[in-house]
Amino acid sequence: MTAYLWLIPVLPVIGFLINGLIGRRLPKRAVAGVACGVVLASFVLSALAVTELAGMPEDQRYMENRVATWVPAVDAGGGQKGLAVDWLFTLDPLSAVMILIVTGVGFLIHVYSIGYMGEDPGFWRYFTYLNLFMAMMLTLVLGGSFAVMFVGWEGVGLCSYLLIGYFYWKPDCADAGRKAFITNRIGDLAFVIGTLTLFAWFGTLEFRPILQAVTAGQGPAWVLTAVAICLFIGACGKSAQIPLYVWLPDAMAGPTPVSALIHAATMVTAGVYMVCRLSPLYVMSPTALTIVAVTGAATALFAATIGLAQNDIKKVLAYSTVSQLGYMFLAAGVGAFSGAIFHLMTHAFFKALLFLGSGAVIHALHHEQDMMKMGGLKKHLPTTYKVFFCGWIAISGFPFTSGFFSKDEILWRAFQWSPVIWAVAAFTAVLTAFYMTRLMGLTFWGRTRMDHHTEEHVHEVPGVMKRPLITLAVLALLGGFLSVPAALGGHWMPFTLEHWLEPSLAHPEHAEGHGSAAAEYGLMFLSSALAMLTMWFGYNLYHKTPEKAAAWKQRFAGIYEVLKNKYWVDELYDAVVIQNFYRLCRAAYSLDVRVVDGLVHLVRNLTIGFSYLSVFWDTWVVDGLVNLTGRTIRTSSGALRKVQTGFIQSYASAMVFGMFVLICLYMYVS
């Protein structure tokens, strides 16, 4: 299987090419068949590869597939390192987890899309882009070097751009796509700086050699810290952390399955994956880890507060995603890298489920996304309600759901690192439970606020959309059992994610295991209690007494406004960054036209001035001399011709006079 690792990302490329080139002329079934088929094939291959990997002894779980040279090594003399890049795909426990999530959840979403996008005329285009995305995401996680990973990194950015702007005739969508791409690029700027600094130090871009060198202590600490921070900024861009998260809520303009796949389960997790992949590097720099943790925690809290006041169902889920990504970075920052990946996995399950479920609601209500116009859908959409219920309890951390296990792991490790951070994270968990309950209340419970027309046309989703939903619901409920913590009997489970990921991830010095089991149980109990209390409270508020909710909104109107307007961050960015940027651009153009080109024009005008001077000189001085000569001759000849009188006697007199003068001279001389 090692030699065929490259097929895993390449199969979706084949789907992309087929659908891209001839998809327009194929019937929808064929397009869907090709698209879903290649993803399923990738999933099967991934499963085979992972099985093979699992069969290897623990400390040798590494498969390397060096397909071809991309940029050949150049002949560099004098200690210079030539850039050499190969198409290198590697599989280790970490990327094994990732490819299974990506292909598995990806496949489910592809199937779902057949139903969701069934009436869209650009069906073939949608699946073309979606397949390309799968290929790029798989390249990202299977990449064995920064260069190959960067191909995937930028590639998923491109696909995100194309898919967010899928309805390109709508200006909002086009804007959102562009915002996503450019915000990502700002992160990529830092990413490239980090990558190339590593290249300048270690002479290679491949992960294995770099991480081995870093672990061995090569490279000064400040360089490693700087690189880690730069790479993290790149991750902030891709995974929507403060301050580069602003593209994610806007990205909801794209089709809902896209939001599920790209902006919940896979692309946004690329940053988390990258940090975990480079855990040996981060472990060498506690400063960087602190920044990661603090940023993660702050983002988690910040986004959760905004989620409380949003009315668009997808926006709530978007901010929820930003918040949960914050959790993942928090986990990474406190050293619980496997916890981050675990939460990544469970989040993929329940967030994809929630998004697809919301897609079902939106689809049923004919593209209505405002929760204020929903309500009481429980009886209209029973299956959707049930799966949504599963997702709700999972994300809120109801005991023994997947979200419970992963979130608790993070909270426990956070507590060990710093109780303050734990408090922030725990409070965020409360908020999470609350806004999700609010979402359930506004959408499914209580009396309906739909207008009659919509209510008549409400219908449950077709089977093709139901089955992925149910699969994801099952995973959301049971997925947590893949990594039961030791305190709850993880030792007896045949498989724990933490153990599986050990070879791939580094552990910081101050690592885990300091707290007592009692503390762990206590925290677990506390968080479960908080979760259930919040859910019950929210249920009462939104189901039983919705008027109270409205009253509360009135009481806290000021705060509500701030949250609803997302702290006016976008407006702030626009005023401070974007407008000034445009001013700078206009100033630069002005400078170019007036000053730089002005200098050129000045030279031109000086030259023309000089040429006028030359004309003057030539006409009056040079030519003047010529004219002067002529005039002199004419004047003198005018004077001299007076001698010619025409009278003979005057000529004769002249002769006589002349003779006289000559004779005098002759006599005088001799």
Next chain:
Amino acid sequence: MFQGLLSTIAYVPLAGALLLLFFPKDSKKAIAWFATAVAGVDFLISLPLFFQWDTSLAGFDPVTLERHSWIPSIGAQYIFGVDGISALFVLLTTLLGVIGALSSWSAITDRVKEYYIFLLLLQTGMLGTFMALDFFLFYVFWEVMLVPMYFLIGIWGGSNKLYAAIKFFLYTLFGSVLMLLGILAVYFYYGAKTGVYTFDIVLLHTLGADPAFFELSRWVFWAFFIGFAIKVPMFPFHTWLPDAHTEAPTAGSVILAGVLLKMGTYGFVRFNLPMLPESSRLYAPYVLALAVIGIVYGALVAMVQRDWKKLVAYSSVSHLGFCMLGVFALNVNGLNGGILQMLNHGLSTGALFLIVGIVYERRHTRLISEYGGLSKQMPVFATIFMIITMSSIGLPVLNGFIGEFTILAGAFQIPADVAINVLGLTLGGKFWAICGVTGIVLGAAYMLWLYQRTMFGGLDNPENQKLKDCNTREVLYLAPLVACCFWIGLYPKPFIDILDKPVAHIVEQLHATGQGYAELGK
């Protein structure tokens, strides 16, 4: 590959131009076909330079090197030769030549014969410049390039064509005259030193290893610098470019952007670096500063352009700033990346100008605000435009990424003492690279904004609602460029193999005198 191949490649267009004189001026189709055929033939006979190139060569290919006596009294010979670097540029020139000719079929309807004659003459001029290995011959061809371009802009250009043509001509002529001064300085120095007065470039390159040459080389460096920097164009000598590009006809813009701009950077690589190594190293910080300013400034100004072609013109300034960053990183990665990026720029910006040309032919306006929502009406065009946009902003899998990434890798290896002092701050080393990296964000910003304003959004303008998508000929001339974008992006090995040894040789020559950078500063 045989002796005389290079002259054949260079003079086939000239022969074509002469034959065109006999065509009656009304048979426009025949003229267009013939000219395109000539350009096509020229391209085909230049292909051996790529496919049969000996990649172990570090210098000029001895098989195709031609040397004939020309003006012995002053030491000027007729020497044509290529090394890996110029071979790639020759191919770029011939490819863009045939594409330019093909794209002009529907764009030029007036005075067609003269147009194609000038186009072919321009080809000869450009090819001769890349192949000439004698300074005198080089200068002759360098000047020969200017005249047809002037006419192309001045006769078939846009509304402000005369201003643009004259500005282009005089500005670049000014630069070339200074370059001539430099050439003569080197000529006389070499003659005084060895007693042999010659313009032979290979011989004059040996001056690079002569420590006594350093004093004079400082002046020569700046003389050459002005000449080449105007052509590149580097900030602040770039203001002729927006006007020339905007007013030129489509094929003129393509060739101007694709090839003529490369003359400047080629000049730096062929002359400044190997022949004046210490000066290059000494003055590298200043050149890097201008290059980096060019990257950022070009992008900033491109953001606020309302004219489509002017936007692409300023993007050229930005991209060539990248190339100059690579070249003056003075290491293997930077130089490889810089030269590769020059090729990439020729391909992708050439394609961008062709794309503008397609819509301009249909709507006769270059104002971006006149367009919008074209994706719906012209899907093939939109796809090609998207691919080229992505190439321009350096998306991996396409050619721009390879060039940019290699340049940045080289830039990150610039030693910290290559620095300038500004207001007490020493800016150097990684600073250049970090400034250069901002170019990737700015590039994405203006290109995506352009794409959105023209292609996305509603198809509101009624005049856009009946536009036809690309016809076969248009796809035919864009396809090779798109294909090359993917080729270089996915499999750059053949190109880098060709460049590898010559670049290593140049880097070696840069350190020929073995003086460290610090010692040069006196």
Next chain:
Amino acid sequence: MIPTSHMLVFSLILFTIGMVGVLTRRNAIIVMMGIELMLNSANINFIAFSRQLGDLAGQVFSIFTIVVAAGEVAVGLAIILALYRNKDTINVDEVNIMKG
């Protein structure tokens, strides 16, 4: 003997009278007469010196002069006749066609 100086003075006086006549008289024939007088004064000069120096050349030359004078008078009178026929006058003050 008559001293040579007497003859020279005599010749001078004749020459002067002739010259005055040439320069001041209006009638062309009178001008011709004045010219004759000047020529004859030159003759007397020749003879005076021939007598003094005992050389016959002077007398021979004076005969030449007489012949030349005769020829010159003939031509001159012919010119005056032609002038009279064209201009109807022989007043030299009225003839200045050659004025520059």
